[in-house]
Amino acid sequence: MLIAQPQAMTFDATLPLQSGASIRGYTLAYETYGRLNADKSNAVLICHALNASHHVAGVYEGQPKSEGWWDNMIGPGKPVDTDKFFVIGVNNLGSCFGSTGPMHVNPDTGKVYGADFPVVTVEDWVNAQARLLDVMGIQTLAAVMGGSLGGMQALSWTLQYPGRVRHAVVVASAPNLNAENIAFNEVARRAIVTDPDFHGGHFYEHGVIPKRGLRIARMIGHITYLSDDVMNEKFGRELRSAVAGTVREAYQYSTQDIEFQIESYLRYQGDKFSEYFDANTYLLITRALDYFDPARRHDGDLTRALAAARCKFLLVSFSTDWRFSPKRSREIVKALLDNRRELSYAEIDAPHGHDAFLLDDARYMKLVRSYFQGIERELVS
Amino acid sequence: MSDRLTLETIASLVPQGARVLDLGCGDGALLAHLQATRGCSGYGIEIADDNVLACVQRGVNVIQLNLDEGLALFEDQSFDVVLQIDTLQHLRNAETVLRETARVGRMGIVAFPNFAHWPNRLSVLGGRMPVTRRLPYQWYDTPNIRVGTHADLEVLAQRNGLQILDSFGLHNGRLRRFLPNLLASTAVLKFSR
Numbered sequence: 001m002l003i004a005q006p007q008a009m010t011f012d013a014t015l016p017l018q019s020g021a022s023i024r025g026y027t028l029a030y031e032t033y034g035r036l037n038a039d040k041s042n043a044v045l046i047c048h049a050l051n052a053s054h055h056v057a058g059v060y061e062g063q064p065k066s067e068g069w070w071d072n073m074i075g076p077g078k079p080v081d082t083d084k085f086f087v088i089g090v091n092n093l094g095s096c097f098g099s100t101g102p103m104h105v106n107p108d109t110g111k112v113y114g115a116d117f118p119v120v121t122v123e124d125w126v127n128a129q130a131r132l133l134d135v136m137g138i139q140t141l142a143a144v145m146g147g148s149l150g151g152m153q154a155l156s157w158t159l160q161y162p163g164r165v166r167h168a169v170v171v172a173s174a175p176n177l178n179a180e181n182i183a184f185n186e187v188a189r190r191a192i193v194t195d196p197d198f199h200g201g202h203f204y205e206h207g208v209i210p211k212r213g214l215r216i217a218r219m220i221g222h223i224t225y226l227s228d229d230v231m232n233e234k235f236g237r238e239l240r241s242a243v244a245g246t247v248r249e250a251y252q253y254s255t256q257d258i259e260f261q262i263e264s265y266l267r268y269q270g271d272k273f274s275e276y277f278d279a280n281t282y283l284l285i286t287r288a289l290d291y292f293d294p295a296r297r298h299d300g301d302l303t304r305a306l307a308a309a310r311c312k313f314l315l316v317s318f319s320t321d322w323r324f325s326p327k328r329s330r331e332i333v334k335a336l337l338d339n340r341r342e343l344s345y346a347e348i349d350a351p352h353g354h355d356a357f358l359l360d361d362a363r364y365m366k367l368v369r370s371y372f373q374g375i376e377r378e379l380v381s
Numbered sequence: 382m383s384d385r386l387t388l389e390t391i392a393s394l395v396p397q398g399a400r401v402l403d404l405g406c407g408d409g410a411l412l413a414h415l416q417a418t419r420g421c422s423g424y425g426i427e428i429a430d431d432n433v434l435a436c437v438q439r440g441v442n443v444i445q446l447n448l449d450e451g452l453a454l455f456e457d458q459s460f461d462v463v464l465q466i467d468t469l470q471h472l473r474n475a476e477t478v479l480r481e482t483a484r485v486g487r488m489g490i491v492a493f494p495n496f497a498h499w500p501n502r503l504s505v506l507g508g509r510m511p512v513t514r515r516l517p518y519q520w521y522d523t524p525n526i527r528v529g530t531h532a533d534l535e536v537l538a539q540r541n542g543l544q545i546l547d548s549f550g551l552h553n554g555r556l557r558r559f560l561p562n563l564l565a566s567t568a569v570l571k572f573s574r
Contacts (some may be wrong), residue, residue: 367437
């Protein structure tokens with residue numbers, strides 16, 4: 001079993017942000033797996049999505065259930081093989097898993113950032129990741145890889161640092177959010193912001209956590225991660241039984257008690273999430289999603305936006321993903337084709353909706369494995 | 382139609398260094414051959430998961446797509462050659478995809494089984510659908526949902542205003558220019574818009 005060692009690096013130099021603001025004296029939490037080879041050519045950067053972190057693979061010493069969020073994909077002998085590649089996971093700025101975020105002290109004021117943490121974008125995250133690689137002495141990545149929001153960072157890498165990326169693996173992602181995606185984000189944000197415990201984002205000093213808002217935000221998120229079919233198959237209209245393992249047939253005729261299994265599931269997910277996630281982080285990360293739109297600087301023309309990319313691409317989408325549907329991935333494919341970039345694109349027929357990118361699907365796993373074997377052959381030759 | 386000689390004969394129709402789109406590229410063998418021996422570049426299109434995987438394993442660019450949904454991903458005349466090798470007979474929208482082939486490629490090359498090849502004619506004359514090396518399926522389980530002849534393919538191309546650059550047969554991997562509609566198991570058409 002791969003044992004993960006969390007690390008942290010603090011940067012004194014100011015990082016200018018897309019908004020015009022900047023951040024200084026910040027820390028990035030990260031983990032690495034495998035060995036960097038002599039010419040530093042086998043590095044793979046993994047970018048995380050909304051609620052994940054730098055803990056991508058392996059477990060922590062003495063905590064057998066602490067698997068990284070992409071442990072099925074990354075590790076010794078896995079599709080992204082840490083016996084061959086040096087894999088790096090970085091926690092993004094504004095997150096709540098170790099890198100500098102809204103719960104930390106702003107060195108300029110001596111007070112906790114709270115709502116004053118600067119708005120960060122996908123581009124800002126990529127810049128911060130690049131600085132970490134600079135310190136590690138890694139000039140060029142063998143690959144940058146991510147799913148969902150992580151896929152957006154991978155795509156952005158190919159545009160911001162085209163000379164530093166040889167391959168990009170973009171899974172279940174999109175070239176920007178559509179109105180429906182933004183709408184879901186906004187409902188989640190309103191749930192948090194209108195929680196009386198939010199205190200305008202400065203809840204830390206009140207010693208409270210806006211858990212109600214976080215729970216609802218997570219419940220909404222979960223609905224968008226699953227497909228209609230999977231939700232019906234898993235829960236259907238089944239009623240929740242007070243005694244585990246037994247089936248309840250009769251309605252309670254209650255408007256507020258948990259009646260259906262799906263309600264129980266969503267509440268459980270919401271409760272769990274509100275215990276560990278930060279409310280300001282949720283706002284920041286959903287905003288970063290909203291703002292990502294590389295075509296915006298090119299009059300909405302994605303083909304022109306992606307002209308900067310130089311690397312080879314593997315894009316993967318999942319048939320039942322309605323959050324970032326295959327159609328959205330095909331927009332990226334088309335823009336890359338227009339620019340005559342080398343790419344492969346697979347549309348995996350999987351029932352699990354957006355969540356599929358984190359799950360074991362033999363076709364998906366084999367595909368990524370084969371693609372990375374190709375990258376490895378390039379390294380050797 | 383995956384034997385080596387046929388593959389090499391088809392490859393010889395593709396100019397050196399051409400940018401190629403291979404519709405229904407299978408396991409990517411033809412594209413890999415074109416890349417290795419003729420300095421070509423390009424992409425394969427496949428619908429089947431196992432073929433997409435095989436292409437990635439070979440290092441051939443592949444895009445998973447249902448051809449019956451058209452070629453909207455590709456701009457007009459954006460490829461030197463668009464190949465449709467043993468693909469047309471599987472398509473519901475065969476005519477549309479033929480037109481799309483000519484739109485996307487400066488040159489199109491279509492190859493498909495010629496139902497008018499003499500053994501097939503004999504079989505039908507005897508009252509039974511043919512089952513041959515080239516058409517190995519029984520009528521009730523064939524994936525070939527379009528059954529046509531070399532002559533039919535020419536008529537379809539002309540009806541769509543395509544310019545036929547060359548038309549010949551292939552049999553056991555070799556060109557057949559004499560009476561191809563009778564003497565060749567495969568019909569080949571080279572055309573442009």
